[in-house]
Amino acid sequence: MKNYLQDMKRRYLLILFFGLTISLYAPGQSANQLYLIYCTTCHGQNMEGGRATTLIKTKWQHGGSLDSLIKTISNGIPNTQMAKFEGVLTAKQIEDIAAYIRKSQKKTVPGKKP
């Protein structure tokens, strides 16, 4: 019986340890993960576009500044499939994604010369 209890205790500690490790190394979802979950289907895995416009470009229909991007993502674009993400994502997550799109402008679009 004593052995059994000790065994259980050890297992419990092990589970606790791994649980803690995982939660420490996954502090929320990164902008990249959020993009992959919420935006890829229309804007492409590398923002190259697909069902919707590319997100790597210089001529934005609704503005390419951080503020404009936050606005577009938050409010969506009426009469298009671009839904409003306010309420789906937090303000912080939307800002993170907008910043991530801005940062990604330096990447090269596959098949295109930089």
Ligand code: HEC
């Ligand atoms: C269901 C499809 C769909 C999804 C999912 C989607 N979008 Fe869009 N998005 C569109 C469409 C449609 C447009 C309008 C432009 C066009 O016709 O391609 C658009 C436009 C935009 C624009 C404006 C582009 C410009 O030129 O000004 C931004 C920025 C944008 N989307 C970001 C995002 C982000 C970030 C996500 C994920 C959080 C996302 N979209 C998810 C369909 C989608």
